[in-house]
Amino acid sequence: MTSSLPTCPSEPRRVPAEVVLLSAGPGDLELLTLRAVRALAQAEVLLLDELVNPEIVDLAPHARVVRVGKRGGCRSTPQAFICRLMRRYALQGLRVVRVKGGDALMFGRAGEEIAFLREAGVPVRIVNGISAAFAAAASLGVSLTHRGHCHGITFVTAHTADHGEPDWEALARSGTTLAVYMGMGRLESIAAGLLRHLPADTPAAVVQAASQPGERRLVTCLGGLVVAAAALESGLPGLVLVGPALAEACGEGIPATVPGGARASA
Numbered sequence: 001m002t003s004s005l006p007t008c009p010s011e012p013r014r015v016p017a018e019v020v021l022l023s024a025g026p027g028d029l030e031l032l033t034l035r036a037v038r039a040l041a042q043a044e045v046l047l048l049d050e051l052v053n054p055e056i057v058d059l060a061p062h063a064r065v066v067r068v069g070k071r072g073g074c075r076s077t078p079q080a081f082i083c084r085l086m087r088r089y090a091l092q093g094l095r096v097v098r099v100k101g102g103d104a105l106m107f108g109r110a111g112e113e114i115a116f117l118r119e120a121g122v123p124v125r126i127v128n129g130i131s132a133a134f135a136a137a138a139s140l141g142v143s144l145t146h147r148g149h150c151h152g153i154t155f156v157t158a159h160t161a162d163h164g165e166p167d168w169e170a171l172a173r174s175g176t177t178l179a180v181y182m183g184m185g186r187l188e189s190i191a192a193g194l195l196r197h198l199p200a201d202t203p204a205a206v207v208q209a210a211s212q213p214g215e216r217r218l219v220t221c222l223g224g225l226v227v228a229a230a231a232l233e234s235g236l237p238g239l240v241l242v243g244p245a246l247a248e249a250c251g252e253g254i255p256a257t258v259p260g261g262a263r264a265s266a
Contacts, residue, residue: 016090016122020097021113023104023129024052028211029059031135036127043097045089047082049108051101051237053212060097079109083116090122103131107157107181131155132239133179136207139217140241140249144177149244152176158183158190158240168193177243184208184238191225194242198222203246208238219249 020039025031040046040056043063048056050069057065066085068077082098089096100108104126117124133155137144144153154176156166171178172194183190184206194202200223208216214236220228222242232238 016087016120017093017095018123018125019086019090019117020095020125020127021104021110022097022099022127024049024056024099024101025129026102026132026135026211027051027053027209028135029053029055031130031211032056032059033127033129036129039097039125039127040099042095044095045097047085047096047098049100050076052099056099063097079112083113086113086117087120087122090117091120101132103129106131106155130211132181132207132210133241135210136179136205136239136241139207139210139215140205140219140246142205142245142249144179144241144245146245146248149247150175150177153179155179155181157181158186165189165193169197172197177241177245180240180242182237183240184232184236187229187240188226190240191222194222198242200224202242203244203249205241205246205249206232206238207241208232208236210239219246 020043022036022039024036037059040059040063041061043060046057046060046063046065047068048065050067057063068082068085086096086098098113100110102108104110105128110126114124133144133153145151152175154171154174156171156178158166158180159182160166178194180190200221202222204220204222204225206218206225206229214233216232216236216238218228218232
């Protein structure tokens with residue numbers, strides 16, 4: 001539901017009002033925290049990311065909805081414009097909720113927004129949520145930090161700020177499960193970079209639209225990742241997982257290990 005901005009607030013407000021950076025999770029609205037639901041119910045302006053479940057607006061019945069989508073390879077709302085919008089509405093005394101997919105602090109440019117708002121004297125509150133890596137792990141039925149396989153997890157984006165490549169050698173040597181965000185369009189470079197330092201039979205998985213009705217899962221090995229990914233839906237956002245812990249992956253239609261091939265399921 002979308003409503004107009006209130007012209008006459010019913011109660012005095014301190015100016016500037018607080019901005020909430022809200023984590024919408026991987027897509028399933030049942031995974032929202034109670035704190036997130038309360039913040040949405042109080043929102044007067046909702047700045048909505050592209051990858052957020054659009055039905056989330058039903059939880060903010062009093063808010064004006066402003067869509068500020070960002071999607072890789074598509075025309076996106078400039079970050080500077082989003083920051084100015086938050087500042088403008090907050091300085092008007094309106095309750096602003098900036099809704100981000102996954103966890104707001106995970107590759108969501110929250111650091112830039114927090115710094116901008118603080119410099120403008122606008123208080124910021126962060127509401128955490130479930131990031132895609134954990135939703136993907138739950139779907140696969142695997143512990144990303146299985147102590148029999150690894151000693152931790154590393155979160156990495158396939159898109160560096162300078163458009164360069166991550167340090168695949170350092171990542172491969174880390175002994176951790178790798179959770180690669182925003183990598184669906186760069187599977188070839190991800191696989192090539194890691195194969196220079198990891199065996200081809202290293203377990204790997206891809207989960208698209210984790211927790212959502214259109215979820216697709218793939219379990220394979222690093223050497224077969226690119227070919228196997230042809231079975232996935234083009235353009236659907238997903239998360240890439242690499243490491244020995246993925247050998248424990250299970251679920252309907254998914255083999256526990258696939259040393260020489262892969263199988264995908266919806």
